[in-house]
Amino acid sequence: MTITNTAPDYGQSFARWRAHCPDLWHDYTHHPFVEGLKDGTLPRAAFLTYLRQDYLFLIHFSRAWSLAVVKAGNLAEMQAASATVHALLHFEMALHVEICEGEGISRAELEAAEEAPANMAYTRYVLEAGYSGDFLDLLAALAPCVMGYGEIGERLLREAGETPYRDWIETYGGEEFQTLCRDTGALIDRAMADRLGTDPQSLPRWPVLCRHFANATRLEIGFWGLGRA
Numbered sequence: 001m002t003i004t005n006t007a008p009d010y011g012q013s014f015a016r017w018r019a020h021c022p023d024l025w026h027d028y029t030h031h032p033f034v035e036g037l038k039d040g041t042l043p044r045a046a047f048l049t050y051l052r053q054d055y056l057f058l059i060h061f062s063r064a065w066s067l068a069v070v071k072a073g074n075l076a077e078m079q080a081a082s083a084t085v086h087a088l089l090h091f092e093m094a095l096h097v098e099i100c101e102g103e104g105i106s107r108a109e110l111e112a113a114e115e116a117p118a119n120m121a122y123t124r125y126v127l128e129a130g131y132s133g134d135f136l137d138l139l140a141a142l143a144p145c146v147m148g149y150g151e152i153g154e155r156l157l158r159e160a161g162e163t164p165y166r167d168w169i170e171t172y173g174g175e176e177f178q179t180l181c182r183d184t185g186a187l188i189d190r191a192m193a194d195r196l197g198t199d200p201q202s203l204p205r206w207p208v209l210c211r212h213f214a215n216a217t218r219l220e221i222g223f224w225g226l227g228r229a
């Protein structure tokens with residue numbers, strides 16, 4: 001698989017986790033939904049169905065990053081995690097509200113949407129990884145979301161032609177979100193080194209972290225499936 005050659009650099013731990021489940025990672029980042037955003041063939045109704053669910057997703061996902069503030073081991077980790085909470089609540093969710101308002105879907109309607117089971121499964125899985133595990137378990141479950149959308153956005157910004165989904169692509173491919181991905185990668189690498197030392201792959205913890213990452217990636221694949229018209 002060639003994805004590792006062209007992907008942006010979001011740190012060593014992420015690169016290793018991704019290399020551990022290359023097929024799942026490819027299915028997530030090259031899903032037909034993603035290719036439909038790229039070439040503009042994704043039906044608008046499917047996109048809006050996805051976006052309504054994603055709005056609810058981001059509320060729970062912000063809770064999960066807030067749990068990372070609680071599970072952090074020092075002030076620097078707390079600051080990094082809280083910066084992500086802020087970016088989600090004040091920057092990324094604004095995209096959803098703005099696009100939906102343009103389609104005549106109000107904020108109240110967004111908040112009243114019924115949560116799909118695949119959405120519940122994903123966000124509650126991540127929260128549970130954090131509740132029952134430690135900071136690293138939580139970060140391994142959070143990483144596919146942040147970095148996956150970062151990779152997709154970066155690639156689509158380079159590859160996309162004429163598409164009505166340019167605002168979505170620019171949100172995730174743009175510098176602000178790419179910086180978030182790099183900062184999250186640096187946070188994970190530092191947290192791993194502080195807790196597991198220089199050779200984490202030799203430890204019994206390692207496959208557990210890989211499992212969280214792979215499970216969250218599978219749940220991301222399922223999430224694209226919500227985007228059916």
Ligand SMILES: Cc1ncc(CO)c(N)n1
Nearest residue numbers: 054057058145146149223
């Ligand atoms: C399902 C999902 N994964 C990742 C992101 C990126 O934050 C998102 N908005 N939604």
